[in-house]
Amino acid sequence: MNIIVFGAGAWGTALAISAARHPAAHAVQLWARDRAQVQAMQATRENARYLPGVPFPAALALHGASAPALMARMATDVAPDLVMIATPMAGLRATLSALRGCRAPVAWLCKGFEAPQPDADGPSVGLLGHEIRAQVAPELMAGILSGPSFALEVARGQPTALVAASEHAVVREALVAAFHSPTLRVYASEDLVGVEVGGAVKNVLAIATGLCDGLNLGLNARAALITRGLTEMTRLGTALGAKAETFMGLSGLGDLVLTATGDLSRNRRVGQLLAQGLTLQQAVDSLGHVAEGVYSARTVLQRARALGVDMPISEAVLALLDGQLEPAQAVAALMGREARDEGL
16 A cells, blocks of 8 residues: 555654554655754654654655645655645644545544634534535545554554544545554444544543542542543543444444553643643643644543533543642542532
């Protein structure tokens, strides 16, 4: 397969490396907007900024250009069999717009809700990836590759399982063919909404578990947050049209457990740093990478409130991020809720 990965952050680079090592001998191109970054990667044959010490396979080619330049190159070169978008959520709209007319299957890797866009008709809401695609490039055959995965482990070839979700069978099949390998299992799903909601909400919940760990509240508290957080995720997902069973799979429970407990989780780290007394800006600045939960929390609650969905853990996280509650107050607010029956 001819595969293009647009975006050379940690996750885009890791998937490009994985595809380039595939037994099927894929031809993989990793594209980045920052030409200086591309030159540095070409010189060292590694992404020293995001994945230091992980060498590039010989089959991985590097290019530096914008998304429109990528489309122009695709029009003159051999057409790709698959295009992967590895930008942050904030860059998905522009990239999908630039890919209008692309005949190859397209899939994005970013997880979260887009920040609300200016709307002349009144306040807007933040959208999931498939909702953005419907607005700017509805003709694209597109989907998402998601699931419990740290980029560094994928780049190192450590065992990982992901889910390829799309309403188009050709997209699901292309993702499986591109990435399913002895070290990376790829399962297929038609529930694009559920997979996207799981990937977005788990980042917010991971901030809560990081706070729990940072305050040394214990493993009981962490287990309670993960379990009740899964309930919140499922409530919002089903209200948006997802299947409840999706949240018991890789993109729901699996991704939540990983992000809420793993030491490589940026969102969990934000919660830990807030518990230590750092400001939100200090916590974000110390990461060096994007923590999507910080930017998705407001939109998660905005969508939930509009649908009448109760998400108390996410409410507490947003209040913490906005400076309305101190870490200990956020925990007290959750523990002080009235008793109720367990369930959705």
